[in-house]
Amino acid sequence: MQDKVFFITGGGSGIGRACALAFAAQRARVVVAGRTFAKCQAVAHEIGPAALAIACDTSHSDDVQRALEDTVAHFGGLDGIVHSAGISPVGRVTEISEADWHTCLAIDLTSGFLLAKYGIPRLQARGGGVILNVAGTFGIRAATGKAAYAAAKAGLINLSRAIALDYARDNVRCNAICPGYVDTPLNDGFDPAARDAFLDRYQPLRGLVTASEVAALAVYLASDAARMVTGQVFVIDGGQQAGLFVP
Numbered sequence: 001m002q003d004k005v006f007f008i009t010g011g012g013s014g015i016g017r018a019c020a021l022a023f024a025a026q027r028a029r030v031v032v033a034g035r036t037f038a039k040c041q042a043v044a045h046e047i048g049p050a051a052l053a054i055a056c057d058t059s060h061s062d063d064v065q066r067a068l069e070d071t072v073a074h075f076g077g078l079d080g081i082v083h084s085a086g087i088s089p090v091g092r093v094t095e096i097s098e099a100d101w102h103t104c105l106a107i108d109l110t111s112g113f114l115l116a117k118y119g120i121p122r123l124q125a126r127g128g129g130v131i132l133n134v135a136g137t138f139g140i141r142a143a144t145g146k147a148a149y150a151a152a153k154a155g156l157i158n159l160s161r162a163i164a165l166d167y168a169r170d171n172v173r174c175n176a177i178c179p180g181y182v183d184t185p186l187n188d189g190f191d192p193a194a195r196d197a198f199l200d201r202y203q204p205l206r207g208l209v210t211a212s213e214v215a216a217l218a219v220y221l222a223s224d225a226a227r228m229v230t231g232q233v234f235v236i237d238g239g240q241q242a243g244l245f246v247p
């Protein structure tokens with residue numbers, strides 16, 4: 001991965017931040033992109049000259065196009081995208097507003113389309129590349145009170161497969177990563193006692209999945225070691241997706 005250029009969305013915090021640090025540790029160059037520029041800047045500063053912070057709302061086409069242009073202008077090309085930006089709203093279909101539905105779909109699904117649409121020609125220009133979409137286990141099996149999120153992440157998973165098929169002959173690989181519960185700012189609203197009770201009930205392995213463990217999986221999938229891996233869904237969830245767990 002040395003000197004390869006990766007555009008990492010949601011790079012200012014959580015899994016995106018962990019990916020930026022882990023990719024930089026592999027001597028890749030990273031663009032830390034996200035909606036909150038100050039957070040991206042802090043991560044880029046932590047990494048040093050191999051990182052560039054770019055403000056980018058991934059649900060806005062103009063922002064995505066400009067951010068990718070700036071990436072190529074700064075680093076000379078693009079070799080991969082790690083799309084980790086996302087939101088996780090709560091609500092059943094009768095409870096969420098139409099506006100909140102559209103916002104969730106725009107950020108959690110359409111962003112993946114825009115990044116691929118404007119990123120793939122850049123990857124093709126380098127003879128190939130990698131796209132990793134951070135989806136989530138709720139995109140494989142739904143959960144109560146997560147209608148928009150579950151729908152968007154399911155879409156992102158199958159979008160990843162479609163991209164893998166459509167661009168395989170261009171040497172562009174695309175995979176989805178599905179974390180279960182990861183201890184990141186996304187879950188800040190989760191009361192620790194309720195979280196522990198939830199994990200004890202539903203997660204077979206004890207302990208918390210960390211952002212850096214998700215990033216380690218991303219490093220493998222982005223590396224040449226995964227040269228023949230595309231169109232797949234990788235779960236990291238302490239065993240929740242294995243089946244019905246009766247402790």
Ligand SMILES: NC(=O)c1ccc[n+]([C@@H]2O[C@H](COP(=O)([O-])OP(=O)(O)OC[C@H]3O[C@@H](n4cnc5c(N)ncnc54)[C@H](O)[C@@H]3O)[C@@H](O)[C@H]2O)c1
Nearest residue numbers: 010013014015034035057058084085086136181182184186
């Ligand atoms: N934490 C979990 O338990 C968990 C589980 C499954 C999937 N995920 C997914 O992992 C991804 C990363 O989440 P995280 O846990 O690191 O949470 P996080 O909140 O720390 O990171 C998400 C980042 O995305 C950014 N973001 C949100 N909307 C954006 C937009 N429109 N444009 C650009 N950036 C935007 C936020 O500013 C934030 O920095 C998300 O897609 C999330 O759905 C997380």
